[in-house]
Amino acid sequence: MKAAAFLQDRKNQIHRKGKTPFTMECNKESLAGAVSQRACVFCGSRVVLYPIADALHLVHGPIGCAVYTWDIRGALSSGPELHRLSFSTDLQEMDVIFGGEKKLYNALVELIDRHQPKAAFVYSTCIVGIIGDDMGAVCKRVGDEKGIPVLPVMSEGFKGNKREGYQAACNAMSQLVGTGDTSGISRYSINILGDFNLAGEIWLIQDYLNRIGVEVVARITGDGRINDIKRAHGAALNVVQCSGATMELANMMKERFAIPSIRVSYFGIEDMAEALYEVARFFKDPLVMEKAKLLVREEIARIMPELNRYKAELKGKKAAIYVGGAFKAFSLVKAFRLIGMNVVMVGSQTGTAEDYEELQEITDEGTIIVDDSNPLELSSFLKEKDVDIFVGGVKERPIAYKLGVAFCDHNHERKEMLAGFQGMLNFAKEVYNSVMSPVWRFVPRRREGEKS
């Protein structure tokens, strides 16, 4: 039997700009057997809550889910580092048969006594949903006994994809918001939502905000602290990055505390500047806006000379993007444009119909737009478009490398700061260092090109 590169059922999740009117099927369950790059509900919850550094994160289930999420992210903390440990109830066959509630209770008590966390998040996994452990009851009991919030995160893997996991995480956090003291918070105050402090990015953003006279109440969740989240309702505005992940929490806070929110991105010069301007516009204070403009001018002046040097070398090179959320993809399209490169393919694991509409609007003719792709498709796009660099996560990297294509890591495991003005420079530098490496002249793709 001959192999088919594209499964018929996936054809409505792939679009080439220009040929036909735009429609994109998305947010549907992954096709069985298609080797999706997506993860599960648990993964979504874990991604969002992981950076909260003074909380205990206990995975209730067999060992796999805990061990594959042990210290895998570059989410930094300025203080406690409890989030970098991997805690599990490591359910065994007998627990599955007789129920895991007792083990969960004992494990929670043991770990809370040992680590004295400010709160505990307990993640349910696939089988916990099946064997019917009453996690809520156990969490409540331990919370009462220990006097800290013990929050169940209903993240059974099979209940959907990452999006449902984001929601479960937001549900858990929403139980904290509103329980802290909000005295002493400035009128010009915000919460940062949806930045995870990879490589220290949230510190950079916080520094920008402080420089324009805005106080950050809670960092959700990069370098996050339970007590900050508890008093997050004292902030005047929620500034939300990362499509999907924490928007749900912002919506809840709008309903309960009438806190408005704006959506921003910190990747690329344009989006970073726009984020600061939006915050400044919100506070309707000319002085804040003045400071924001000054900051943007200063930062751009600082990075432009070096950025232009990269641009001169990278002009006309072709890029492909495949990331988790579509919002990041928008910023990347613009960032590549800034350094003179053309985006020829862009896709995401969990984009919405509106996201893909927007992608289609900002991309050039012929660009491939794809939802919930897989290794075979991605590799065929890389070849078809003869791309010079692919941007994605760990699962995409070996696809690029195997085919002799440069790669830029843009996910939660990276160690390079890519946000803010400095991040734009780092991004250009990383793209440059990969694209311009001499190793590509030895890979079969280029070698054969020379011969013909």
Next chain:
Amino acid sequence: MSNMPPYTSTTNACKLCKPLGASLAFRGIEGTVPFLHGSQGCATYMRRYIISHFNEPIDIASSSLGEKHAVYGGSANLKLGLNNVTKKYAPKLIGVATTCLTETIGDDVKRIISEYEAEFHKNTISCVDVESDEGKTPCINEDLSICEKPVSNKYKAHKYKDEHPRIIYVSTPSYSGTHMEGFHAALKAVVEQLTEPVLPDESLDSGNDADPLTRGTVNFMPGFVSAADLRYLKELLADFKIDFTLFPDYSESLDGEALNDYPLIPAGGTLIKDIKKMGGAKITIECGSTLPKESAGRSLEKMYGTPLYRTALPIGIRETDRLMDKLAQISKTGIPSRYKSARGRLVDAMVDGHKYLSGKRAVVYGEEDLVVGLTSFLAETGVQPVLCASGGKSGELARAIAGVLDGISPMAEVYENVDFYDIEERAESLNIDLLVGHSKGYTFARKIGVPLIRVGFPVHDRMGGQRILHLGYHGAQMLFDTITNTIIAKKQDDSPIGYSYM
């Protein structure tokens, strides 16, 4: 040996989950797509974990179960997934491993696959002559009613057409056993479901009663070793002029060359036609000191009477000697000179470097069989293994460690079923000089300021984990140089003087 405090919670586990091991084993068979029957996250997490070690693509398909499947059963999605993988990858074999979810909801995977084959693999099972790799072979019905040449073997009663992928299933719930149990269970499942009886008249047809393809081969099952180890074993067996089936073999599929085309399924892996004939081998060699009673080798012995020889992983001098002697006996040749001289050089190097290592105290952790092998070699060099630990729980670790330390080094503390919290707590008072194990011990090594010798899986914080050679005299040589140089570097770096001549 002291007792571990009985903690309920697990912190920083020293083991991985069962389906991961099965996926790796399946990856070592030609044309195979590993397939996890469960929710999408399992496959994605394991791919990411494996990729970070091998720096190679690994496609693991999933039946991507959703909420309704968890309630009503995953049968439809499993069938759809198998069909899609078949259409898209055109695999020769699909290795289906179950997960916690599908084991707990009680999916009868064996039945579902039978239904699938009946529906999609029409004429798979037939009584007409079937063209296959091995030429024309008579075929029989499942009920044995119309067989032309009755086969006494109860395990195989029909022939599969090559145009359809073979589907092998293995039960791997994460709540019973580690990735090693998953690895071995997958091998056992393949052997039980794929091998075929070697008919006596087949060997007669070939006109040679000592047919090298049947009673001449050696099945070699090394366990979960590195890609470099597998390549080394192939060279070793070839140097002994032994006709072998190395199973599994992911030396190429998980450590391949730069390519111009993304392969549907990476090249390499044990040939299916060779696996089918494993029952006809003259011996099966299975490596590991803590292997389960039931294993692929044991199944071959039961099903076809293939003699089984079990030996430790050939790490260090004594265990490599043991294997070399056995291979010399099987091949009826002497030990090839290349290996004799490698052994000689190894001993010479061990003499040259012994003072750096003598009396150093080590913690060894990881998969049980690997821990036993490394402990054995460390003891030979003069390093004293003081704590040997694993997240596995074969029940055999202490006995195996005692065996390799007997007469050469004091007995170590040995713990099964422990995590890194336990290991750190125990090691605190042991005054150790080095850690030997995979990358996940780094946090601990950093905390106490001792070097970590990276071996085994996963190596997530260095390049080339798949190219670390552990086995044989050559592997021991590399390990010895790495360990000695690490100790020297530590001494050099810690010295206030800054010696440039050690």
